[in-house]
Amino acid sequence: MRIVLVVICLALTLSTFVWLAGREVEAPAKQVDTEPITMPLIVTAFKPFEYHVNACGNCHGSYAQQHNKVSLRNMSDDRLTQVVREMTEGQGQSPLDTDEQLAVLVKYHQLFRDDLPIVVQNQNDASGASGEISPGSTLELVRADGQKVLAIVTGHRWSAAAGEYVKWVATLNDKRVVFEAGK
Ligand code: HEC
Numbered sequence: 001m002r003i004v005l006v007v008i009c010l011a012l013t014l015s016t017f018v019w020l021a022g023r024e025v026e027a028p029a030k031q032v033d034t035e036p037i038t039m040p041l042i043v044t045a046f047k048p049f050e051y052h053v054n055a056c057g058n059c060h061g062s063y064a065q066q067h068n069k070v071s072l073r074n075m076s077d078d079r080l081t082q083v084v085r086e087m088t089e090g091q092g093q094s095p096l097d098t099d100e101q102l103a104v105l106v107k108y109h110q111l112f113r114d115d116l117p118i119v120v121q122n123q124n125d126a127s128g129a130s131g132e133i134s135p136g137s138t139l140e141l142v143r144a145d146g147q148k149v150l151a152i153v154t155g156h157r158w159s160a161a162a163g164e165y166v167k168w169v170a171t172l173n174d175k176r177v178v179f180e181a182g183k
Helices: 002-026 048-055 069-073 077-089 099-113
Strands: 037-040 119-125 128-133 138-143 148-150 152-154 157-160 165-172 175-180
Touching: 048 099, 048 128, 069 099, 077 099, 119 165, 138 157
Parallel strands: 037 175
Antiparallel strands: 119 128, 128 157, 138 148, 138 165, 152 157, 165 175
């Protein structure tokens, strides 16, 4: 009788271990964005971050952080474009010069809304490559031969050695966007 009890106890203990081990294996892996989003790199003389700090920061936070992302998400792209244009001319008192600048500023809001980093390149000549980036991001530039260069990020500015890059890989928290050189 005692042996039977011991055997039952052992069996129970063993099956508990098996069950626990099985659980660990079955536990879902931590959700990480492994599939990066790709989009063309924005090459422009316009500096959306600097513009936003100066024209919009008073009411929406320097880097738009005081926007309610839910209300941004509830806006269609057309409506967002319309509101951004109205704000630049009205509340912001800093009308934009071109539709290209408007498109960049809208993209700035869209990527912010989606918790994604945005990169623009303002310059890439003998004196170096530089531009703007969502603060808190890291940026890796990839040359055609696959060589990688880590950019220096200070606030909303990035800089790196001049070069013929094909990719600008920006990471913000667990989100990654690969910006690709235009054709
Ligand atoms: C004087 C304050 C002020 C300034 C400066 C200002 N805004 Fe606004 N903005 C508001 C207010 C208030 C609202 C919400 C009410 C509304 O829709 O009019 C708003 C709403 C918005 C929205 C809609 C999403 C939301 O959060 O409700 C966007 C996008 C926006 N502003 C962009 C900008 C941009 C871009 C600039 C700079 C060119 C700017 N704003 C400058 C006050 C301001």
